[in-house]
Amino acid sequence: xxxxxxxxxxxxxxxxxxxxxxxxxxxxxxxxxxxxxxxxxxxxxxxxxxxxxxxxxxxxxxxxxxxxxxxxxxxxxxxxxxxxxxxxxxxxxxxxxxxxxxxxxxxxxxxxxxxxxxxxxxxxxxxxxxxxxxxxxxxxxxxxxxxxxxxxxxxxxxxxxxxxxxxxxxxxxxxxxxxxxxxxxxxxxxxxxxxxxxxxxxxxxxxxxxxxxxxxxxxxxxxxxxxxxxxxxxxxxxxxxxxxxxxxxxxxxxxxxxxxxxxxxxxxxxxxxxxxxxxxxxxxxxxxxxxxxxxxxxxxxxxxxxxxxxxxxxxxxxxxxxxxxxxxxxxxxxxxxxxxxxxxxxxxxxxxxxxxxxxxxx
Amino acid sequence: xxxxxxxxxxxxxxxxxxxxxxxxxxxxxxxxxxxxxxxxxxxxxxxxxxxxxxxxxxxxxxxxxxxxxxxxxxxxxxxxxxxxxxxxxxxxxxxxxxxxxxxxxxxxxxxxxxxxxxxxxxxxxxxxxxxxxxxxxxxxxxxxxxxxxxxxxxxxxxxxxxxxxxxxxxxxxxxxxxxxxxxxxxxxxxxxxxxxxxxxxxxxxxxxxxxxxxxxxxxxxxxxxxxxxxxxxxxxxxxxxxxxxxxxxxxxxxxxxxxxxxxxxxxxxxxxxxxxxxxxxxxxxxxxxxxxxxxxxxxxxxxxxxxxxxxxxxxxxxxxxxxxxxxxxxxxxxxxxxxxxxxxxxxxxxxxxxxxxxxxxxxxxxxxxxxxxxxxxxxxxxxxxxxxxxxxxxxxxxxxxxxxxxxxxxxxx
Numbered sequence: 109x110x111x112x113x114x115x116x117x118x119x120x121x122x123x124x125x126x127x128x129x130x131x132x133x134x135x136x137x138x139x140x141x142x143x144x145x146x147x148x149x150x151x152x153x154x155x156x157x158x159x160x161x162x163x164x165x166x167x168x169x170x171x172x173x174x175x176x177x178x179x180x181x182x183x184x185x186x187x188x189x190x191x192x193x194x195x196x197x198x199x200x201x202x203x204x205x206x207x208x209x210x211x212x213x214x215x216x217x218x219x220x221x222x223x224x225x226x227x228x229x230x231x232x233x234x235x236x237x238x239x240x241x242x243x244x245x246x247x248x249x250x251x252x253x254x255x256x257x258x259x260x261x262x263x264x265x266x267x268x269x270x271x272x273x274x275x276x277x278x279x280x281x282x283x284x285x286x287x288x289x290x291x292x293x294x295x296x297x298x299x300x301x302x303x304x305x306x307x308x309x310x311x312x313x314x315x316x317x318x319x320x321x322x323x324x325x326x327x328x329x330x331x332x333x334x335x336x337x338x339x340x341x342x343x344x345x346x347x348x349x350x351x352x353x354x355x356x357x358x359x360x361x362x363x364x365x366x367x368x369x370x371x372x373x374x375x376x377x378x379x380x381x382x383x384x385x386x387x388x389x390x391x392x393x394x395x396x397x398x399x400x401x402x403x404x405x406x407x408x409x410x411x412x413x414x415x416x417x418x419x420x421x422x423x424x425x426x427x428x429x430x431x432x433x434x435x436x437x438x439x440x441x442x443x444x445x446x447x448x449x450x451x452x453x454x455x456x457x458x459x460x461x462x463x464x465x466x467x468x469x470x
Numbered sequence: 471x472x473x474x475x476x477x478x479x480x481x482x483x484x485x486x487x488x489x490x491x492x493x494x495x496x497x498x499x500x501x502x503x504x505x506x507x508x509x510x511x512x513x514x515x516x517x518x519x520x521x522x523x524x525x526x527x528x529x530x531x532x533x534x535x536x537x538x539x540x541x542x543x544x545x546x547x548x549x550x551x552x553x554x555x556x557x558x559x560x561x562x563x564x565x566x567x568x569x570x571x572x573x574x575x576x577x578x579x580x581x582x583x584x585x586x587x588x589x590x591x592x593x594x595x596x597x598x599x600x601x602x603x604x605x606x607x608x609x610x611x612x613x614x615x616x617x618x619x620x621x622x623x624x625x626x627x628x629x630x631x632x633x634x635x636x637x638x639x640x641x642x643x644x645x646x647x648x649x650x651x652x653x654x655x656x657x658x659x660x661x662x663x664x665x666x667x668x669x670x671x672x673x674x675x676x677x678x679x680x681x682x683x684x685x686x687x688x689x690x691x692x693x694x695x696x697x698x699x700x701x702x703x704x705x706x707x708x709x710x711x712x713x714x715x716x717x718x719x720x721x722x723x724x725x726x727x728x729x730x731x732x733x734x735x736x737x738x739x740x741x742x743x744x745x746x747x748x749x750x751x752x753x754x755x756x757x758x759x760x761x762x763x764x765x766x767x768x769x770x771x772x773x774x775x776x777x778x779x780x781x782x783x784x785x786x787x788x789x790x791x792x793x794x795x796x797x798x799x800x801x802x803x804x805x806x807x808x809x810x811x812x813x814x815x816x817x818x819x820x821x822x823x824x825x826x827x828x829x830x831x832x833x834x835x836x837x838x839x840x841x842x843x844x845x846x847x848x849x850x851x852x853x854x855x856x857x858x859x860x861x862x863x864x865x866x867x868x869x870x871x872x873x874x875x876x877x878x879x880x881x882x883x
């Protein structure tokens with residue numbers, strides 16, 4: 109652990125959480141959700157965010173129970189070194205796989221809608237050095253940078269949603285999908301969620317003063333509300349043609365631009381998507397590095413960053429890079445890894461909390 | 471130098487910026503302009519090809535010419551292919567540029583094609599070629615190629631004018647917009663019906679509203695040169711007619727009066743008028759009266775009797791007597807400030823009920839729920855509506871099995 113990774117404040121953690129909760133949810137996901145759950149698809153993020161909020165609450169309990177220990181130390185203490193390494197290895201994979209999906213969707217978004225002649229190399233050139241730099245500089249630098257951009261991110265997001273409301277006109281058929289449809293769609297797209305797992309990896313690097321927990325809960329709650337709002341506004345704007353429009357946040361601005369004749373208002377959503385993607389990729393990289401260092405130990409953090417970059421570039425170049433493959437990857441492969449934040453880690457944490465309670469009784 | 475080097479080492483992002491500039495920015499400066507590589511298309515026309523199953527695609531292309539004038543030049547280029555992709559690629563080959571469709575504002579489809587499913591054509595254009603979903607869809611009696619040729623000859627920037635014509639229809643003639651987005655919304659929605667503007671191409675002496683002026687002799691470039699040597703172009707005539715589409719296919723051509731009647735039932739247009747002929751009361755004798763509509767508020771209620779929905783439409787019309795032409799003498803007072811007499815209200819009610827019956831008749835005859843009653847009934851009482859549909863032999867025939875009731879309130883402004 110480096111000095112620069114030490115002591116993130118409650119605000120920095122809250123903002124980091126605020127940003128990462130948008131990841132993989134505001135571009136392609138709403139359109140895919142419509143295919144499974146029709147207009148009631150906005151229930152899917154509501155359900156999955158309830159689980160996510162449960163994870164954040166679990167983190168709160170863990171932090172109070174283990175104020176100074178790292179997640180690796182907790183796992184090692186109660187479950188042994190092997191389990192700790194396996195879990196952290198899986199978490200490492202979870203974050204890099206999510207980073208691959210995020211990069212793909214953003215790249216395809218810009219290539220399709222902005223600059224069709226652009227190459228993946230150009231995009232990698234623009235993203236990789238910046239996120240690597242942020243990752244190596246550490247959590248505190250990342251947190252402070254996010255603090256600077258936070259008002260812009262909130263302002264632009266709220267603006268997009270408010271403007272998007274103008275696109276809602278007629279009331280379509282409501283409640284066409286069943287509870288089963290919503291549940292199945294939730295399971296299919298669960299991999300887009302579970303990002304608050306990052307809190308467990310930085311549990312020992314956070315200093316939260318008395319009464320500051322509400323900052324974390326409030327910011328994550330606001331972020332979830334905004335994501336649900338974007339999904340709902342998109343679905344009610346495009347209704348039956350939602351499946352034809354794969355880039356939700358951009359499309360709701362585009363609708364207002366094309367029908368309201370408001371210049372290039374859609375550029376604002378592009379700005380937001382770029383800023384969010386940079387930060388989200390940097391967070392994923394940092395989480396990969398933290399778990400990599402715990403799994404392989406005694407390895408320089410530069411090596412962990414290079415490992416991320418190599419794996420990332422290889423996977424992007426050969427596994428995905430078109431929308432069809434990216435969707436297949438996100439719907440059929442990644443959901444298995446969602447067991448980690450929603451089942452494995454909560455169960456382990458629950459056991460650790462019970463064992464700690466017993467220790468205290470003794 | 472050492473200081474600069476140290477500074478660069480300490481700020482690696484600056485190095486990245488310099489690297490990106492060197493690798494990407496400088497080659498980009500030397501690359502040819504996009505306008506030289508792309509053909510900017512503002513309108514697309516689709517016709518049946520000469521060979522069975524082929525498409526004849528015509529593109530209205532904006533030709534950028536670096537001159538110190540403000541004239542814009544257009545050119546129509548056509549090609550036939552087995553698929554739209556092949557035809558569009560052939561057009562690219564003819565003009566020596568990549569065909570860029572993201573500036574398309576109008577899609578013209580020939581009357582011959584619309585009796586087959588055109589959803590696939592529009593779907594291809596929207597998905598694979600990034601045609602904006604706000605592009606206007608138009609049907610025409612002539613070939614789409616001739617239509618675009620007329621557009622080209624009419625004036626500069628004519629495609630925009632045609633789309634403006636359709637915008638006018640959206641606001642004052644049809645009940646709703648005719649963009650491809652809305653067309654898809656209606657096709658993928660429960661009613662699968664849509665209205666698409668029908669603009670005729672006719673001789674200049676024909677009745678109707680011409681879209682724009684005739685050939686501008688001063689037009690420079692190829693379009694202008696061709697315009698001077700050829701006969702005057704046909705005019706685009708907007709009578710307010712529209713094709714009724716069901717399941718992606720054109721079912722029937724509605725004239726402007728029929729469209730107006732449907733409009734009144736839907737209650738979503740901004741202005742209009744009601745004409746009454748042979749009106750007589752104490753004041754007028756066999757007069758022609760014209761009432762201008764200021765507001766048209768429609769409220770719906772649905773009640774079920776013996777499982778059958780009774781669709782009650784409460785229509786409130788706010789109107790004024792705008793024009794009165796008496797048979798025997800001239801009206802010498804300002805009719806605008808006159809209150810509506812009981813006889814007038816009765817005559818208006820009779821006329822509106824006729825319009826209403828006509829609109830419902832069109833919808834029933836074609837099994838085309840243009841007013842989207844399906845959604846209204848589904849959202850208001852889903853259980854009863856589904857029971858009603860299940861009780862029908864043919865669920866698609868629900869309009870014929872429904873009972874419509876209208877209560878009308880006429881007030882003056």
